[in-house]
Amino acid sequence: MNNGTIINESLEVINLREKLRLFSVENRQIDSPYRIKTEVLNEFRNRSRAINLMTTDKQMLVSKVIHFDEKFLYVRIPMGFRIEPGERVIVRFPADDNNYILQTRVHQLKTPILCLRFLDPRKDRRYQAPENHQIIYSIVGDDEPILFDKRLYVLRKTIIEDDYSISLEELIGRFDGFNEKGEMVFRDLKRYISTESMEGELINISRGGAMIAVYEEGVKKQSLIFMESTIEVPDNKDMLCRWRLFGYVCNENPDSTICIRFLKRIDTPSFEDILKHWAEEQM
Numbered sequence: 001m002n003n004g005t006i007i008n009e010s011l012e013v014i015n016l017r018e019k020l021r022l023f024s025v026e027n028r029q030i031d032s033p034y035r036i037k038t039e040v041l042n043e044f045r046n047r048s049r050a051i052n053l054m055t056t057d058k059q060m061l062v063s064k065v066i067h068f069d070e071k072f073l074y075v076r077i078p079m080g081f082r083i084e085p086g087e088r089v090i091v092r093f094p095a096d097d098n099n100y101i102l103q104t105r106v107h108q109l110k111t112p113i114l115c116l117r118f119l120d121p122r123k124d125r126r127y128q129a130p131e132n133h134q135i136i137y138s139i140v141g142d143d144e145p146i147l148f149d150k151r152l153y154v155l156r157k158t159i160i161e162d163d164y165s166i167s168l169e170e171l172i173g174r175f176d177g178f179n180e181k182g183e184m185v186f187r188d189l190k191r192y193i194s195t196e197s198m199e200g201e202l203i204n205i206s207r208g209g210a211m212i213a214v215y216e217e218g219v220k221k222q223s224l225i226f227m228e229s230t231i232e233v234p235d236n237k238d239m240l241c242r243w244r245l246f247g248y249v250c251n252e253n254p255d256s257t258i259c260i261r262f263l264k265r266i267d268t269p270s271f272e273d274i275l276k277h278w279a280e281e282q283m
Contacts, residue, residue, distance in 0.1 A: 005162045013184055014154040014170070014263050015058075016146055016246070022090070023248045023261060024222065027099045029121045033068050040095045051075065052092040055083060066113060073104060073116045085109065089116055124206040124265075127279040133202040133229070135212050138194030140224040140246070146192075147224070151175045154246060155186060158268055164236075166270055168243040170263070192226055192246075202229055207272065209247065209261040219258055223249040227260070233277045241274050 021027070033041060043049040044065045053075070054060045061078035068074060073091065083089065085106050093100040104116035146152045151174050159167040173186030201213040212227070219225065225247050232240040247260035 006159055007162050008158075008160040010158045012156040012158070012264060013186075014156060016152075016154045016263065017148075017150070019263050020147075020224065020248065022101065023250065027092075027101045030100050030102050031120045032070070032118055033065075033073065033093070033100075033102065036093060036095070036100050040093075044093060049094065052094065053078065053081065054090040054092065056088055063114075071118060072107060073102070073118065075114050075116065077109070077112050077114045081114075083109070083114070088119075091116065121208075124208045126204040126206045126211070127275040128204050129202040135200045135202040135227055135229040136197050137200050137212065137214070137219075137225050137227045138197045139218055140226060141195075146172055153184075153186065154263060155189060156245075156264060160268065160270055164239040164270065164274070166241040166243075166268060166274065168241065168245060168266065168268075168271070170245050192244075194226055203257055205231070205275065207266045209250075209259065211257050211259050213255075213257045215256065219249060219252075221249055221252050225249060225260070231274060231278050233274065236277070239274055239277060241271060 028035075030036065033044070036044070040049075044051065047064045050062050050064055052060060053063050059081065061081050063075045063078050063081075066074040066076060075091075083106055085108065087106050089104050089106060091102040091104055093102070101121075103119040103121050105119055106114065107117040108115040140147070146154070153173055153175055155171045155173045157167070157169050157171055170192070171189045172192055173189040176185045176187045179185050198214070198216045200215065203211040203213055205211075210227070226244070227247055228242075228244040230240060230242045246263050248263070249258050250261050251259040253259070
């Protein structure tokens, strides 16, 4: 990037196959259990159907609904479930036609009851891009090993420099076991290289995803694509973010734009700072 000194560097592990199952057409994102079909919801109410709880550290356990209202979901704490107040939990309501996915945050623990506050999956502010902001993208082919090789993972590398520049890049790494601290170890970290790249236009972007205009056929709903672009503040060329990330196409629009979800929300605080300055200059 620039000539700034690196002040923070991190690597986040993303199980791509797990994410794609979560994003698939079989999973519907909701912001409240009341979005579930009444006849199905009643089965969760009377506890004839179980739910799944998934935490950020990959715990996935079965539980039952105790009660819910307009803001909170109360569930029984499964045995062995380790969680702290404030942590995120994904709740899956399995149904015959599709699964309902509710994003939540731990509000309170009173054994044996866990109280979860609903989160809106579309809560992140979207920042409008300047006109003709270029983005390079490519479609990930169905034969790519990353889609079916269970030892391959996506690893998001984030570098923050003292001149306010950020680099976000998702690499491919092969799982090689655990170290003495119980942490996952990877080898052969490589950049994703596409066989065919295309140009599009970035319409808007948020911490959780983006909208882009595409001018080639082949990008369909449920496609996995790889994107790269640079967000640069016009009056401060040192304040920028270069990103190379995978994305899941969750919607196609009639105007040749597509809505994309990043595999993992960008939680880096300085990313939001750059977007704010960038958007203010363009509005």
